[in-house]
Amino acid sequence: MLKILLNTSSLFLLLTALPLSAQEVTLAHETLNHKILTLNAEMKLAENSQLSDGVMLITHGTLAHNKMEVISTFQNLLADAGINTLAINLSLGINNRHGMYDCKVPHQHKHTDAIEEINAWLSWLQQQGAGNITLMGHSRGGNQTAWFSDSHPDQLIKAQILLAPATWSEKAEQDNYQTSYGKSLSTLLSDAQRAQPNTWMEHVDFIYCADSRVKADSFVDYYQANPKFNTPYLLKQTTIPTLVISGSEDKTVSDLPEMMTNVSNPLVQHIEIEGADHYFRDLYADEAVESIIEFLDNQE
Template sequence: MSRLQQLVSLFLLTFSFLAYAEEVTLPFKGITLNADFQTSDAQPLSDGVIVLVHGTLAHNHMEIIRAFQEQLTENGYHTLAINLSLGVDNRHGMYDCNTPHQHKHTDALTEVDQWIQWLKNQGADKITLLGHSRGGNQVAWYTSEHPEQVQRQVLIAPATWSAEQERVDYQTRYKKNLEQVIKEAEQTPENAWLKNTDFIYCANSEVTAGSFLNYYKPDTRFNTPDIIKNTTTPTLVFSGSEDTTVKDLPVQMKRIDNPHIRYFDIEGADHFFMDLYTDEVVELIVEFLESN
């Protein structure tokens, strides 16, 4: 085959792949949810779909989500990368800290469920959830409450939590006492606004008291290893040896003895598993999907 023929073949292959990718939308509580739907002609939709969930205040076009979606689709899997709305109509891109916050951590569970029902209405079955960082925690939380809806779950650097570490992190980042802010939020009506409040990655934000408490009031379910330790859903977990965001994940995972869980610590990977680490993780995901 000549070099020109090779280039033409590559172009046609790429065009064929792109032709099966589209943004889809879903009406939900007066706003529009959106997601990127990529289908493979290697199998029917009824054979299953992988739903990808991004991390904190992020989006479905961030590099890690896009890389995993494209590689998994190229491996013959249908994929749906969703944008969590975070209370914003038809949201795209990173959440703007200037936008008042009225979203909740647990809103993701409801939106994931809406997309699963949408997929089933399209004829899909055998749902696999894949979440990164906070999205990994939200996936595990959803699966723990709706195990009948999920065939498998893949958790990439899922969030960990302890009340003490949360307190220390808030004090370090904002030089403020988290317990004092929680107390103020508890004494405020749920839908009332807290002004000039430091919230997640957004300093001096406007946030409802209910939203602040939903993210910060102590709850062991924020700690992903606690959620999955007794799961019966086939579960694949990844940590990165150079991850400084969920540093305690390897220690916690090594304490879990559950035959339904496979765990890999990827040497050299940071929180985002880019480039060759994406290839390594996808290879392990494909092996896991083929055996479960």
């Protein structure tokens, strides 16, 4: 269910009147449990461009937001290259959320919520008359983007760009949790799976947030063993032209280049930017955008 909060004609006037300036847009989204949340996103149109010329929908990483440096940098560089972008802010269960997620706020969001929110924004763009739509995601957002594409093959997506997308293996997840928190993930996961979905788990270490309050079904959704958390797994059968960009100095998804060697799909390209870390800072972002432009030009 979508409720558009901006009149369509007003939106076009707003966005075309101020070239190269970012404007926040919102929509009302009904969640799977029938809660209405206001979602927000940052729209940036290139000079002398409009939505009908096409747009790239960008999803940020874990517990982050759409104005973090890596997202803002890519929006600006893409606008300079003539590409319109919509950088969405995942709600993480919070109405009209802005900024980083505060770990003091109880967690009742799910990794898979992003799939429905990407779909909501895609539908919104289509209602606004957007032309070719490309998807982009960074880190966990890259995995969620690929997961969306995998679960919505009927959607008309021109291509997807995955910046340092998340990788996963059950052993690595368990080892990382043990290293970070000195606790057994499998024990906590078993507890969460046995609990009623809406049960609150107290003093639980969750993602990057220590000593948190977390819904049992949220804990299960983020930590249950599922190969779809591993982005290269999703790309083996994708039918969407895909560019994966990794950084040689990325310590967050350091195994991404190795895992990509297992993807034998002619629609998937992988490039590694020498010297770039997980956030493609400074000139590494320029290099990434040059690769993106070349990739998209080849899809024409």
